[in-house]
Amino acid sequence: MADPIFSVVIVTAAPTGMAAEAGGAFVKIDGREVLLRSVELFLNRDNVKQIQVVFEQDFLEEGRKKYGGHFGFSGVKVIGGGPRWIDQLAVAAGKISDEATHVLVHDAARPAVSYLDIESIMDAANKHPVATLATPLRSPLIEVDEGGAALAYHSPQKFMHIVTPQVFAKDKFRELLKDKQDFHASQFTLCKGSPLNVRCGGGGDVTLVKAMLHMLPKPKIKAPLSPFDEAQW
Template structure:
């Protein structure tokens, strides 16, 4: 019987940040999803590959699949609101192809090896339901009211990965039962199958089969692909100013701030994000915000400045650059920046897909001097430190 790989790529991947689902982020010049697809398309044990995607991501999927071998690759299947629903859609597509076995794999695991795929295929044929697991090296403890409530022996624990391997009819029937019974929250297919009384075997996983989840994971993956690459440190700076105008709120660092006035200027006039955008573009020697988003173009009127900063970050990723540190100084008499500091840091980190400890937000005044001192507007200065391939 034939073997179908179901690649689950319908998630939004928000923890990885960057304004685009993580499976479509570039990794050494190729989308993560493209690398994952190649691993299965090139494997002799796989007869079919079905990708489950979010309906909004069709153009991104087509870009990812453009360079892949199309001989085994079938048209994508639209996913559901939950991972469970998305997997069900992919398994039903595999069944329609006549595949007797399915390997369900996360799109965000691009380092799955040929040996691991071979073990998964063998486990599917031998057991009908099997999952890869790796030994747990850290001590795992249960908690009760924030206190340690015991200990779990590591020898009996495994960290579960994908690809998970099943008989198609078995997995399809379990998904159908769960849907009929209104049980939508299984995040793991092995757990779903076990819930309905079937044995699930564990085969050897791989510690190198990492899942890209957090912003730092992408940088780790880049270093893994290019362990000897040389990086040049570049520092760019940005400065922006906007005057107060009519309104009951303003945007500052991607955070909506209730205030008696708004800001006048390009897009939503987020002075902080504009300065950071210019700082990143400066480090790349790639013009400035006005070069890419001219204020004379009506499409940017009122636009969210998140888009500009995400664009600059994406330009950095496309160059293979790492964003090492972002430093922002906001200059104004009001609003008070102190209570906004942590929300602004978190928002900038999410947009740029970097850990929050790589973002600094400071505030100062001009001691009542100049236009900011007179309360006429807000200014911002920013610097961006990038490591760019030399």
């Protein structure tokens, strides 16, 4: 089986149920927007054919002016979609490169992803039509009613955090988006990821996300064998 070739879709809308945290992608950490850090996770990869960043349609022109210089240099495309996560996936689905065999979806507000997790989820694309990173819960949960009153305890072993990146076979991605409905959980194969992969929901999360970024494992860079080897490059 040939190795997957990815079209990467970076979504700036908040995931379903998190509409109040839609601005996290535009928060700055050490002077650089979370969005830019998230895009950089997928640059300079031989198996990535295309990167699309999806803004809300009302923000598209402003987004192009603000980030066009950064993205244009790297070949990243900017497109406009609706305010919902599923709307932005749908508009990107119509612009996937013919050369891509798979789609990788990533939340623009998640810059702290280990390179090991990215490699793991990309490898999963060869084995499963739909797969997502997921991280374990560390504490018991308590269910509440609409007024916030406690109803029941739940064991953390029964739940996981669904995070991104997520990968899809291209045809499966388009099939799932036909009705613009959120994907059912049973569609996903879960790949355990690092708990460092936290979401920036706004300015209040900067310190946490910054700490996670500093804790990420660094890819190993092969050192030159000798000064002569280094000089050849």
